Amino acid sequence: MTSPATFYDVFRQQGISRRSFNKFCSLTAASLGLSPAFASEIAHAMETKRRTPVIWLNGLECTCCSESFIRSGHPLVSDVVLSMLSLDYSHVLMAAAGHQAEAALEETRREHAGEYILAVEGNPPLNEDGMFCIVGGRPFIEQLQEMAAGAKAVVAWGSCASNGCVQAAKPNPTQATPIHKVIKDKPIIKVPGCPPIAEVMTGVLTYMLTFDRIPPLDRLGRPKMFYGQRIHDKCYRRPHFDAGQFAEAWDDENSRKGYCLYKMGCRGPTTYNACSTVRWNDGVSFPIQSGHGCIGCSEENFWDNGPFYERLASVHTPLGVESNADKIGVATVGVIGAGIVAHAAASALQRARNPDNAAKTGAGE
Amino acid sequence: MASTSESSKKSQGLLHSLVSHATEVESPATKVYVYETPVRLWHWVNALCIVLLCVTGYLIAAPPPSVPGEASFSFLFGNIRLIHFAAGEVLALALLYRVIWAFIGNSHAHQIFLPPVWSIKWWGEVWHEVRWYLFLVKVPKKYVGHNPLAQLAMFGIFVLPLFVSVFTGLALNAEGEGIESLWYQAFGWVFALLGDSFTVHTIHHISMWVIIVFSMIHIYVAVREDIMSRQSLVSTMISGWRYFKDDKE
Ligand code: HEM
Ligand code: SF4
Numbered sequence: 001m002t003s004p005a006t007f008y009d010v011f012r013q014q015g016i017s018r019r020s021f022n023k024f025c026s027l028t029a030a031s032l033g034l035s036p037a038f039a040s041e042i043a044h045a046m047e048t049k050r051r052t053p054v055i056w057l058n059g060l061e062c063t064c065c066s067e068s069f070i071r072s073g074h075p076l077v078s079d080v081v082l083s084m085l086s087l088d089y090s091h092v093l094m095a096a097a098g099h100q101a102e103a104a105l106e107e108t109r110r111e112h113a114g115e116y117i118l119a120v121e122g123n124p125p126l127n128e129d130g131m132f133c134i135v136g137g138r139p140f141i142e143q144l145q146e147m148a149a150g151a152k153a154v155v156a157w158g159s160c161a162s163n164g165c166v167q168a169a170k171p172n173p174t175q176a177t178p179i180h181k182v183i184k185d186k187p188i189i190k191v192p193g194c195p196p197i198a199e200v201m202t203g204v205l206t207y208m209l210t211f212d213r214i215p216p217l218d219r220l221g222r223p224k225m226f227y228g229q230r231i232h233d234k235c236y237r238r239p240h241f242d243a244g245q246f247a248e249a250w251d252d253e254n255s256r257k258g259y260c261l262y263k264m265g266c267r268g269p270t271t272y273n274a275c276s277t278v279r280w281n282d283g284v285s286f287p288i289q290s291g292h293g294c295i296g297c298s299e300e301n302f303w304d305n306g307p308f309y310e311r312l313a314s315v316h317t318p319l320g321v322e323s324n325a326d327k328i329g330v331a332t333v334g335v336i337g338a339g340i341v342a343h344a345a346a347s348a349l350q351r352a353r354n355p356d357n358a359a360k361t362g363a364g365e
Numbered sequence: 366m367a368s369t370s371e372s373s374k375k376s377q378g379l380l381h382s383l384v385s386h387a388t389e390v391e392s393p394a395t396k397v398y399v400y401e402t403p404v405r406l407w408h409w410v411n412a413l414c415i416v417l418l419c420v421t422g423y424l425i426a427a428p429p430p431s432v433p434g435e436a437s438f439s440f441l442f443g444n445i446r447l448i449h450f451a452a453g454e455v456l457a458l459a460l461l462y463r464v465i466w467a468f469i470g471n472s473h474a475h476q477i478f479l480p481p482v483w484s485i486k487w488w489g490e491v492w493h494e495v496r497w498y499l500f501l502v503k504v505p506k507k508y509v510g511h512n513p514l515a516q517l518a519m520f521g522i523f524v525l526p527l528f529v530s531v532f533t534g535l536a537l538n539a540e541g542e543g544i545e546s547l548w549y550q551a552f553g554w555v556f557a558l559l560g561d562s563f564t565v566h567t568i569h570h571i572s573m574w575v576i577i578v579f580s581m582i583h584i585y586v587a588v589r590e591d592i593m594s595r596q597s598l599v600s601t602m603i604s605g606w607r608y609f610k611d612d613k614e
Binding site: 218219220224228229230233239240241242243244245246248254259262263267269270271272296299300301302305311312313315325326328329332333336337340343344346347350351 | 423427428429430432437438439440442445498540544545554556557562564566567570571574581589593
């Protein structure tokens with residue numbers, strides 16, 4: 001493979017002006033939460049660094065991550081990032097197909113061993129020796145392990161790769177397994193979301209390429225700059241939450257007034273993501289702004305914590321009846337209360353029938 | 366006063382008698398000092414906090430009807446949560462204090478934390494108590510502290526869920542403070558352990574119902590025993606002294 005040109009060379013080849021380039025650098029610095037001084041550092045890195053090869057694998061997934069990625073709305077990013085990376089393999093975006101494509105993959109693996117970034121969209125199913133997801137005639141798990149062995153770092157795109165997502169929801173028949181449970185010996189950057197925000201995806205890659213290190217991660221392995229706060233912490237409906245003003249039904253007076261969607265099941269208080277700050281589609285909106293509660297798509301187990309439109313998750317009882325914590329609680333209190341009444345009645349009866357013994361009953365609590 | 370009361374008044378630390386068998390009394394004194402002041406104080410502070418936490422906790426998950434008017438004129442939900450967090454922190458500190466006391470207090474002070482589940486004799490006594498509550502045994506045994514069944518219930522449906530609600534509660538509180546906070550550094554591991562924040566909410570919530578069910582049984586049994594049994598209960602948690610009604614001086 002020919003040695004990739006620097007990022008800046010590629011930008012210029014694409015007809016991007018110096019001015020737009022500088023603008024991109026300062027916007028990137030801002031979106032990464034860095035001080036303006038870093039803009040020149042980013043520019044310098046882009047002018048001198050060679051493009052880093054990126055391999056983009058797809059396992060069990062729906063391609064929403066790729067779809068989100070290509071809509072990155074920051075100035076030029078949808079064009080630029082594709083050229084910035086040397087995207088050597090990607091089912092969705094590459095021109096090659098079949099054996100040609102697999103050959104390109106093999107070539108990167110050999111010639112850029114230890115240098116390339118492995119971006120994984122989706123996850124491998126482990127049941128039946130991985131037969132539920134076949135790529136290039138082989139179980140995906142084999143391709144994943146092979147490519148991870150030579151990678152510098154692994155980026156787990158989306159909730160599938162980070163947490164398992166819908167295919168790993170109970171009962172997980174194919175045993176779909178998130179990347180960090182399969183690849184143990186490489187740094188893994190989780191970028192959860194279903195899909196992740198486009199600018200978050202490009203932001204994470206830009207950080208890694210320019211600073212040549214992985215971004216600071218939180219306890220669960222997510223980049224702090226995008227997953228450091230909950231939706232709820234920066235939600236513009238938060239004053240209604242604190243005041244105690246909630247939409248009580250879809251399209252009622254309160255929801256038209258833009259009250260908090262907590263009672264309608266909003267998962268903002270338990271969801272770490274940047275939607276309420278970065279927003280979607282070039283900052284146009286995000287679910288809560290459009291009147292729909294957050295479903296917590298970037299959180300682990302979010303499919304199992306449904307229903308999305310109720311505050312409490314359904315809890316599966318041993319009897320197979322679906323319920324929630326409050327319903328189970330109230331029912332238990334009822335049963336125990338009835339038991340207490342019956343026991344009290346029986347005690348009184350015994351005492352009445354056998355007054356001599358009365359003083360002798362009881363055993364100290 | 367009989368001599369047993371003097372000896373049980375003396376502090377016997379946890380190290381002194383690691384096995385916290387309930388003490389069955391053969392020939393008891395008329396009154397015995399059971400619950401020391403720190404234990405009684407904890408009991409009532411804890412009870413008050415639990416009432417506040419259950420009411421506000423329930424409302425946190427099922428908020429009251431919306432307040433009218435501008436958002437800036439009301440802080441209703443904020444206040445409900447504030448009371449919850451404040452009571453939660455008091456309860457957590459009180460529990461810490463109680464755990465420390467288990468090490469330095471008398472032999473009853475660590476009973477609820479350490480049921481001797483490894484002792485076959487003890488399980489036999491639990492079974493005896495079960496039959497007694499089912500009216501199958503006529504004459505109960507007498508205990509200075511908790512009877513074995515009560516000890517098991519205290520541990521299983523009270524002490525454990527209380528620890529669960531405290532740790533999950535402190536973790537949820539840490540989230541509010543932010544992931545860079547000291548709180549989060551101290552309690553963030555709860556999320557790594559349980560997976561996600563919402564599951565932590567659900568577990569925190571379920572532990573509330575376990576504690577409510579325990580409290581119902583606890584209050585019923587305490588009042589019933591106080592009326593029907595051979596010893597005092599409710600007043601014991603106030604004065605610390607257990608009286609045996611059928612003993613003559
Ligand atoms: C007897 C003990 C307690 C009970 C019964 C209790 C009850 C509850 C309940 C029912 C909820 C609602 C959960 C949901 O979202 O479904 C809740 C939330 C919460 N509790 Fe507790 N709790 C207790 C102790 C504590 C403690 C010790 C703390 C620590 C300070 C604490 C802090 C919190 C926090 C931070 C929330 C989340 C509030 C929010 O998301 O707005 N709780 N509690
Ligand atoms: S709408 Fe959701 S995220 Fe926003 S304040 Fe209400 S509960 Fe929090």
